[in-house]
Amino acid sequence: MARKPEEGAAASREPAELAPPAGSFGAADGARGRAGAVAPRAAGGAEARDAAEAIEAIEAAVLALRRSGRRGALARLSARRGRRAGAHAALPDAVFELLDAVAAAGERGGGLTVTEAAAALGVDQPRSSRLAAQALAAGLLRREADQRDGRRSPLRLTAEGREVLGRIREFRRGIVAEATAGWAAEDRATLARLLTRFLRDFGAVTGRGGEVD
Numbered sequence: 581m582a583r584k585p586e587e588g589a590a591a592s593r594e595p596a597e598l599a600p601p602a603g604s605f606g607a608a609d610g611a612r613g614r615a616g617a618v619a620p621r622a623a624g625g626a627e628a629r630d631a632a633e634a635i636e637a638i639e640a641a642v643l644a645l646r647r648s649g650r651r652g653a654l655a656r657l658s659a660r661r662g663r664r665a666g667a668h669a670a671l672p673d674a675v676f677e678l679l680d681a682v683a684a685a686g687e688r689g690g691g692l693t694v695t696e697a698a699a700a701l702g703v704d705q706p707r708s709s710r711l712a713a714q715a716l717a718a719g720l721l722r723r724e725a726d727q728r729d730g731r732r733s734p735l736r737l738t739a740e741g742r743e744v745l746g747r748i749r750e751f752r753r754g755i756v757a758e759a760t761a762g763w764a765a766e767d768r769a770t771l772a773r774l775l776t777r778f779l780r781d782f783g784a785v786t787g788r789g790g791e792v793d
Contacts, residue, residue: 638778654752663751668718668744677701678711679720679745682735691724691734720744 648654655673658664668675681700685692692700698708712735715721720741726732737745760768 654755657755658751663747668720671714671718672711674701674703674707674711675715675718675720676745676748678708678715678735679737679741679748682721682737683742683745685734686737691726691732691736693732693734697735715741 652673655664678697678701681697682692685696685700694708694712695705697712698705701708701711703711712721715735716723719738721735722738723733724736726734760771
């Protein structure tokens, strides 16, 4: 049966939002032309949004880790689990951060003076001096003469300092293992690789050698 004229027109008409402008392509060509022109922009916009969201998520994670460290979350957890005990339990957390910084310098083949430790920890010189004095008095650090520069007296870990720091690192690694216990092995490996890469590249931009303040 022959279709009514208005039914034929309705069947061939595009929706208003897809209709080509008057005097341009035909309906089919117009749809293809617009799809080809708009699709790359849409893809580019989606990629830009994804990149912005990823960067925002990384920034938020870095800030959360900083806040957690500054609030002493690991130290409180250690105390709750009975791991913070013994002769050095009353020392402030910053003393153990100093041990970490001294150990890291030693692993790079160098040593930290009190002034250099202040920069590494992000504290002023008097604060660094007090922390070093506490660590020295507790037998965790010792001063060593620099054979190449008599003006420098770098700090070094004592045997007791290495033992204490070893226990701290063991505890931290245990918490990381606990937090990622449900992860696939490849996910942990990917995080380790990418986080190490991020810290290296972040340090190259900020000039902090892989440190995130």
